[in-house]
Amino acid sequence: xxxxxxxxxxxxxxxxxxxxxxxxxxxxxxxxxxxxxxxxxxxxxxxxxxxxxxxxxxxxxxxxxxxxxxxxxxxxxxxxxxxxxxxxxxxxxxxxxxxxxxxxxxxxxxxxxxx
Amino acid sequence: xxxxxxxxxxxxxxxxxxxxxxxxxxxxxxxxxxxxxxxxxxxxxxxxxxxxxxxxxxxxxxxxxxxxxxxxxxxxxxxxxxxxxxxxxxxxxxxxxxxxxxxxxxxxxxxxx
Numbered sequence: 144x145x146x147x148x149x150x151x152x153x154x155x156x157x158x159x160x161x162x163x164x165x166x167x168x169x170x171x172x173x174x175x176x177x178x179x180x181x182x183x184x185x186x187x188x189x190x191x192x193x194x195x196x197x198x199x200x201x202x203x204x205x206x207x208x209x210x211x212x213x214x215x216x217x218x219x220x221x222x223x224x225x226x227x228x229x230x231x232x233x234x235x236x237x238x239x240x241x242x243x244x245x246x247x248x249x250x251x252x253x254x255x256x257x258x
Numbered sequence: 259x260x261x262x263x264x265x266x267x268x269x270x271x272x273x274x275x276x277x278x279x280x281x282x283x284x285x286x287x288x289x290x291x292x293x294x295x296x297x298x299x300x301x302x303x304x305x306x307x308x309x310x311x312x313x314x315x316x317x318x319x320x321x322x323x324x325x326x327x328x329x330x331x332x333x334x335x336x337x338x339x340x341x342x343x344x345x346x347x348x349x350x351x352x353x354x355x356x357x358x359x360x361x362x363x364x365x366x367x368x369x370x371x
Binding site: 147174176178184185186188191192193199201233235237239246247248249250251252 | 262291298299300301302303306346356357358359361362363364
């Protein structure tokens with residue numbers, strides 16, 4: 144049982160390049176999330192999804208896009224990378240089951256630098 | 259609105275107790291959580307408390323919730339060097355679609371031998 148898997152772990156992009164951060168989970172969780180973590184700023188929600196085919200914006204969606212074609216996968220796309228997108232990106236998932244399980248399971252993160 | 263605040267840093271000696279504090283603003287919070295992040299890793303759920311509880315104990319961890327003051331704390335008894343990490347509190351609201359959590363900025367805990 145792998146949990147939430149993110150790839151790549153590290154990436155350096157040049158300004159204006161594009162890339163996709165991959166996220167997959169094998170726990171059959173309906174809810175999935177993308178957060179970015181800037182130093183000392185905590186986590187900010189970029190996009191989230193409540194099920195396959197359904198996505199919605201979080202606090203900081205500008206410059207990003209997502210899709211959710213399957214329950215397992217929730218890729219995050221950066222179309223025109225900017226230095227302000229230098230951050231650590233975390234994918235997470237959550238069950239819709241009993242309330243006691245409402246905590247998230249996080250991936251180990253992707254550290255992205257835009258130069 | 260939703261806002262979760264934490265102090266940035268806490269230094270503690272090994273064997274002492276650590277207390278990490280958090281304040282939140284949304285009175286409709288249903289669950290409050292504590293997550294631990296070790297260097298280079300994702301966040302790991304430590305414990306949670308439902309908003310109708312005042313206290314929850316789980317081995318070395320004690321969570322206290324003061325709903326009137328919107329204050330949450332995490333006490334770690336007999337702090338060990340392995341407890342050095344960043345600790346995040348987070349809140350969820352029943353009205354939030356998709357079970358969204360709002361996180362604080364994190365408290366970096368350094369345990370000195």
